[in-house]
Amino acid sequence: MQKEFKLMKGNEAVAEAAIRAGCDGYFGYPITPQSEIMEYLMLEQPEKRTGMVVLQAESEVAAINMVYGGAGCGKRVMTSSSSPGISLKQEGISYMAGAELPCLLVNIVRGGPGLGTIQPSQQDYFQSVKGGGHGDYRVIVLAPASVQEMADFAVLGFDLAFKYRIPTLILSDGIIGQMMEKVVLPEQRPRFTEEEIRKNTPWATVGKTPDRERNVISSLNLIACNQEAHVNDLKKKYDTIEENEVRYETYQCDDAEHVIIAYGSSARISRKAVDLLRAEGRKVGLLRPITLFPFPKKQISDLVAKKVKGFLTVEMSLGQMVEDVKLVVNGQTKVEHYGRVGGSIPTPEEVADAVKSIM
Amino acid sequence: MSSIAKKENLVYQRPALRTEKEYSFCPGCGHGTVHNIILEVIEEMGLQEKAIGITPVGCAVLAYEFMNIDMQQAAHGRAPALATAINRMMPDKAVFTYQGDGDLAAIGTAETIHACNRGENIVIFFVNNGIYGMTGGQMAPTTLPGMPSSTSPYGRDVETMGGPMKITEMISQLDGVYMSTRQAAHTPAYVRKLKKAIRQAFENQQARKGLSFVEIVTNCASGWKKTPTDANKWLEENMFPVYPLGDIKIDGKLVK
Numbered sequence: 001m002q003k004e005f006k007l008m009k010g011n012e013a014v015a016e017a018a019i020r021a022g023c024d025g026y027f028g029y030p031i032t033p034q035s036e037i038m039e040y041l042m043l044e045q046p047e048k049r050t051g052m053v054v055l056q057a058e059s060e061v062a063a064i065n066m067v068y069g070g071a072g073c074g075k076r077v078m079t080s081s082s083s084p085g086i087s088l089k090q091e092g093i094s095y096m097a098g099a100e101l102p103c104l105l106v107n108i109v110r111g112g113p114g115l116g117t118i119q120p121s122q123q124d125y126f127q128s129v130k131g132g133g134h135g136d137y138r139v140i141v142l143a144p145a146s147v148q149e150m151a152d153f154a155v156l157g158f159d160l161a162f163k164y165r166i167p168t169l170i171l172s173d174g175i176i177g178q179m180m181e182k183v184v185l186p187e188q189r190p191r192f193t194e195e196e197i198r199k200n201t202p203w204a205t206v207g208k209t210p211d212r213e214r215n216v217i218s219s220l221n222l223i224a225c226n227q228e229a230h231v232n233d234l235k236k237k238y239d240t241i242e243e244n245e246v247r248y249e250t251y252q253c254d255d256a257e258h259v260i261i262a263y264g265s266s267a268r269i270s271r272k273a274v275d276l277l278r279a280e281g282r283k284v285g286l287l288r289p290i291t292l293f294p295f296p297k298k299q300i301s302d303l304v305a306k307k308v309k310g311f312l313t314v315e316m317s318l319g320q321m322v323e324d325v326k327l328v329v330n331g332q333t334k335v336e337h338y339g340r341v342g343g344s345i346p347t348p349e350e351v352a353d354a355v356k357s358i359m
Numbered sequence: 360m361s362s363i364a365k366k367e368n369l370v371y372q373r374p375a376l377r378t379e380k381e382y383s384f385c386p387g388c389g390h391g392t393v394h395n396i397i398l399e400v401i402e403e404m405g406l407q408e409k410a411i412g413i414t415p416v417g418c419a420v421l422a423y424e425f426m427n428i429d430m431q432q433a434a435h436g437r438a439p440a441l442a443t444a445i446n447r448m449m450p451d452k453a454v455f456t457y458q459g460d461g462d463l464a465a466i467g468t469a470e471t472i473h474a475c476n477r478g479e480n481i482v483i484f485f486v487n488n489g490i491y492g493m494t495g496g497q498m499a500p501t502t503l504p505g506m507p508s509s510t511s512p513y514g515r516d517v518e519t520m521g522g523p524m525k526i527t528e529m530i531s532q533l534d535g536v537y538m539s540t541r542q543a544a545h546t547p548a549y550v551r552k553l554k555k556a557i558r559q560a561f562e563n564q565q566a567r568k569g570l571s572f573v574e575i576v577t578n579c580a581s582g583w584k585k586t587p588t589d590a591n592k593w594l595e596e597n598m599f600p601v602y603p604l605g606d607i608k609i610d611g612k613l614v615k
Contacts, residue, residue: 025448053447058473062440065433065470069413069441072431075448095434194449205429205445207408207452214378216423218432 003184010150010176011036013183014080014106017154019046022191023104024075025053027066031085032118033174034108038080050191060085064092071101072217074197074204076158080106082174083124084115086132093167094133097234098219102161104154105139105169108177111316111343119343120174122264125320128171129293136231138238140168140245141292143263147181149290155186160245162201164237171292173316175265175345247290248299252278256285258355259303261325262314263289266346270314273351284355292321300328310334310358314351317341334358374398376407380424385492387587389577390418392544393457393486393553394425400557401428401453404565409453411445413438415467417459418492436467439474442481453564455482460501461491464526471530478535478569482560485527485572488579489598496582500524503601508582523601527574531608537569539608543576543599545591556606569611576602 008016015037018026023046028038038056046052057063063079070077081089086107096103107128111121128141140160142153150172157168197204208214221227249267252274253259262270267288277284287303289296300311310333313322319337326335338354340346376398382391401410407428414422416435423430433441438456446454463471463485474481490508491497498508498515501523505514531539540556543549553575560571576598578590585593606614 025444027444053444055443055447057440058469062437062443062470062473065437065440066444068433068437069431069444070448072441073411073445073449075444077444077448091434092437099432205411205431206449207411208427208429209408214423214427215429216432217430218423220420220432 006183006185007180008147008183009036009178009180010144010147010172011108011178012040013147013151014154014170015040016044017151017186018078018104019044019050019052020186020188021155021158022050022076022189023052023078023158024191025055025066025070025077027055027057027063027070027077027079029057029060029063029081029085031082033110033120033177034080034082034106036177037106050188052191060088061092064089067103068092068096068099068101071096071103072099072205074192074201074206076104076192078104078106080108082108082110083112083121086124086127090127090133093139094131094135094137095219096167097131097137097139098135099217100165101167101217102165103167104157104161105167107169107171109171109173111341117343118174120265120316120345121341121343122173122266122316123320123341124171125292125315125317128169129295129324137234138241138293140164140166140241141171142168143171143290143292144176145264145267145288147176147179147183150176151183151185164241166237166241171264173265242294245291246294246296246298248296249288249290250299251286251288253285253287253303255283257283257309258312258359259285259287259308260312260314260351260355261287261289261300261321263292263321266314266316269346269348270351272348273355276348276352277355282359295324297328300325304329304332308333310336312355312358313337314346314354315339316345375402376427378425378427382425383421384418385581387578387580387590388418389488389544389575390486392550393484393575393577394422396544396550396554396557397455397457397484398426400554400561404558404561406453406561409451411452411454413441413454413456415456415458415462417462419457419459419486420493422457436462436465437470438462439467439470439479439481439483443474443477443479446479446481450480450567453561455484457484458486459492460485460487460489460499464500464524468526471526472533475530475536475570475572476533478537480564480567481570482564483570483572485574486577487574487602488577488582489523490579490582492579492582496579500526503597525602527572527607530572531613535570536572536608537611538563538571539574540572540606541574541576541602541604543594543604545578545594574602576604
């Protein structure tokens with residue numbers, strides 16, 4: 001079958017790919033720079049294509065709790081927002097982590113803190129990979145660096161969410177959300193039938209039948225030892241995810257003496273910086289974490305073992321991911337950070353200069 | 360005794376959909392009665408396999424331990440948001456929320472009003488006892504003027520704390536609300552009326568008429584610092600004048 005190419009914005013690609021991933025419901029609230037996601041869905045009327053529900057909620061808080069309700073019924077559900085809106089959703093995400101509910105979250109990050117700016121940023125790394133809301137928990141974090149990956153990760157995100165009963169977050173930014181690129185869209189797959197939900201997600205609340213006990217979706221556990229056991233079980237799940245789901249990409253790392261570590265838009269810019277430095281005969285490579293949780297710790301350790309002389313993290317932040325790199329490197333070699341904030345975007349030349357400064 | 364305890368003499372029994380778990384409510388509390396009546400109606404209408412209930416944060420947080428149906432426990436105030444999604448994606452189910460006054464009329468005001476405004480095809484049960492019960496008797500939006508609570512120890516001062524919020528009257532103004540009524544559950548006569556209202560609400564839901572909203576004004580003997588008997592007397596003398604019982608909206612029309 002001939003592949004279907006389209007020229008789309010990242011926001012549109014994730015929306016279209018979600019429909020094709022068999023999404024049952026999207027619940028959102030407008031915020032720049034991600035409003036095209038809900039606008040695309042409303043225009044596209046997926047209820048006529050697949051029966052997917054699209055609903056504009058009264059707030060981000062309501063939207064994430066609609067996602068909780070739908071996920072509790074075994075449905076493929078999603079929401080999207082940008083930084084301040086994601087902050088509002090954190091309570092609900094914590095509840096979903098506690099109740100072990102699958103869903104797809106999309107954060108098209110803008111600059112903060114506060115209302116900040118509508119320009120692109122990567123300042124939500126800590127919030128994304130360390131839990132984000134209250135309590136010990138993790139969500140799977142996928143960091144796309146292209147419009148193609150915005151589409152691919154909608155499908156992957158749902159699959160990982162259901163595989164582990166965990167919220168999966170696409171951590172993107174205003175550049176990738178807004179820019180247009182060629183994209184190959186996934187094929188349409190069917191939505192779950194109620195029969196499939198009852199069989200594949202037997203915990204879902206779709207109505208108690210005589211052949212099973214009632215199902216309860218809850219994050220509440222008032223008995224201390226039970227809650228401790230539950231949180232320890234969550235930890236085991238996160239360990240399994242760290243074991244099995246690390247995704248990353250390397251570029252020019254084989255003989256690299258210095259390695260840039262960057263994700264998302266910063267990885268695109270850093271790749272160009274690697275080319276500039278290689279043209280000067282400098283042995284520089286790029287490690288692009290695709291999953292930020294789980295974080296590619298082993299891959300960084302391997303580079304340390306190969307006697308890499310120094311790492312530079314490039315992130316549109318004051319330096320967040322750099323802390324995780326330092327934890328892995330553990331003082332064995334130099335780790336520095338280069339970033340721009342507030343909606344400013346680093347140029348490849350700036351990144352190349354920053355690499356030279358650690359040489 | 361054994362000659363009396365026969366099936367033909369039975370006037371009341373444990374609802375078939377009650378779990379074996381003992382209620383955790385205080386003596387004299389109205390929640391247990393309301394739980395029982397909802398379960399009786401679900402059973403009598405044959406809705407057990409369709410029913411999906413949403414529990415709040417508050418005294419009824421553990422409703423899922425007592426009701427033998429599929430249930431979800433919501434974040435504080437967000438039950439109507441959960442119910443919205445479930446209703447939209449599974450319109451053939453019987454979705455209801457069960458919420459207290461802090462949950463529904465304070466922190467969840469936005470979710471309440473907008474679920475009503477969209478006319479979600481759900482039933483909302485709103486148990487109003489004028490106080491936060493579970494957290495220990497703090498002031499609610501529904502607390503009466505001058506009424507003491509642990510956060511209005513000198514009585515609710517309307518000048519600085521606002522007056523009792525009649526949210527059932529408020530949401531009744533919205534076109535999406537098909538039925539709204541205010542009932543009580545502290546005497547057998549009121550329980551019979553309440554059961555009729557609950558049945559009507561689920562019938563509306565099954566007929567896809569829109570949102571049905573059933574407020575139940577109850578006591579909180581512990582929060583009010585009264586004996587159960589005194590609490591019921593106080594309920595009639597003080598709560599009912601502010602929250603008059605009866606239908607507010609029937610068949611999509613305000614009752615004159």
